[in-house]
Amino acid sequence: MTYTRSLLRTLVFALTLGTSAICPATEPLPDTLTVGEHNGIFFPDECCWVGLPQTEKFRAAYIKEFENYCSAIGGIVGRFRLAEGKIWLIGLHNCDGDIPLEDIYPELSNPAFASWLNGVFFAKINRNHTAWCPPGIPIHVYHTTLRLKIENGVVTDMQRQENDIPTCQDIESRKATFPYDQWRGSNP
Secondary structure (H helix, E strand, O other): OHHHHHHHHHHHHHHHHHHHOOOOOOOOOOEEEEEOOEEEEEEEOOOOOOOOOOOHHHHHHHHHHHHOOOOOOOOOEEEEEEEOOEEEEEEEEEOOEEEOHHHHOOOOOOOEEOOOOOEEEEEEEEEEEEEEEOOOEEEEEEEEEEEEEEEOOEEEEEEEEEOOOOOHHHHHHOOOOOHHHHHHOOOO
């Protein structure tokens, strides 16, 4: 009986160890950008999340999301649209889904012109492929990468690059050229 328990414990431990090594962590929620009919992720050059107006309602909602461990980082992210050469905040998003803009920002029009945005931003639009490369980490490949220079919510410069679908071997050997690498010098 003791031998069987010991064998069972060893087997469970080995299975747990083997599967935990290949399970990816929960990805943080990204801000999103819609361009025409295509959606994708949207992020500033400095890193990570697009700034949202800081109001009491936003801070309270953000703290609530963080306490609920909504995503790996937690919090509420923006849903933006590029239209008429400007960036518009069209809504918000959390782990439970979309949040109407007026629920957090009743004082803003809908859509709200994102006049607070300044700097260089990237958008990866129209995800067309996910490669599951060893050790089981998903690599999302987007059809188009945009580099946007934004001044007070107005896009003053936009560079566009169409992306090839790399193989796992390309990714591993870093032979694949990602626009993020070219423009930032590193991979996100």
